[in-house]
Amino acid sequence: xxxxxxxxxxxxxxxxxxxxxxxxxxxxxxxxxxxxxxxxxxxxxxxxxxxxxxxxxxxxxxxxxxxxxxxxxxxxxxxxxxxxxxxxxxxxxxxxxxxxxxxxxxxx
Amino acid sequence: xxxxxxxxxxxxxxxxxxxxxxxxxxxxxxxxxxxxxxxxxxxxxxxxxxxxxxxxxxxxxxxxxxxxxxxxxxxxxxxxxxxxxxxxxxxxxxxxxxxxxxxxxxxxxxxxx
Numbered sequence: 001x002x003x004x005x006x007x008x009x010x011x012x013x014x015x016x017x018x019x020x021x022x023x024x025x026x027x028x029x030x031x032x033x034x035x036x037x038x039x040x041x042x043x044x045x046x047x048x049x050x051x052x053x054x055x056x057x058x059x060x061x062x063x064x065x066x067x068x069x070x071x072x073x074x075x076x077x078x079x080x081x082x083x084x085x086x087x088x089x090x091x092x093x094x095x096x097x098x099x100x101x102x103x104x105x106x107x108x
Numbered sequence: 109x110x111x112x113x114x115x116x117x118x119x120x121x122x123x124x125x126x127x128x129x130x131x132x133x134x135x136x137x138x139x140x141x142x143x144x145x146x147x148x149x150x151x152x153x154x155x156x157x158x159x160x161x162x163x164x165x166x167x168x169x170x171x172x173x174x175x176x177x178x179x180x181x182x183x184x185x186x187x188x189x190x191x192x193x194x195x196x197x198x199x200x201x202x203x204x205x206x207x208x209x210x211x212x213x214x215x216x217x218x219x220x221x
Contacts, residue, residue: 045209
């Protein structure tokens with residue numbers, strides 16, 4: 001079946017360092033979404049990418065969708081303690097397939 | 109305020125008992141979903157409903173059942189046939205199937221004693 005793999009599973013960074021998480025799908029996606037889940041919370045929508053090669057920015061966050069629409073990345077510049085949480089990608093095939101998530105810890 | 113309400117937040121159950129988790133939305137969304145989240149894992153789809161009076165199995169539907177008699181409500185029953193029911197259950201909705209962002213409830217944590 002369709003799978004969305006996400007790496008790394010865990011990432012610990014010093015505050016101020018950059019962070020990147022990657023998603024890869026076994027099949028072409030019609031779109032990809034990114035969600036953030038704070039510890040003890042529920043996933044909250046961040047963004048949706050639809051077009052091949054699309055890049056979107058939200059302040060310190062940069063999202064990319066690959067040319068083949070099979071991979072995506074989220075990059076955070078100069079992490080802050082408020083960035084702590086688990087970041088999930090969700091690719092739309094015949095349903096939303098969630099990646100396993102990357103848990104980000106930011107060390108002050 | 110519009111949103112999704114899940115209840116109860118915490119639930120304890122003895123083996124062999126069925127339990128029903130409530131999910132209500134007032135966003136006027138057509139599509140609703142149930143996901144299961146286990147520690148260190150992503151969200152796995154249990155059931156989804158594209159429209160009222162219709163629902164479909166997701167990847168891990170065995171041992172679960174749902175109904176969608178009203179647009180606003182999509183309850184999930186965890187039956188005694190579910191082998192490992194202890195998990196965090198998340199309900200979500202979207203304006204239409206496969207369209208737009210998913211809005212999640214705060215989740216229900218089920219523990220089987």
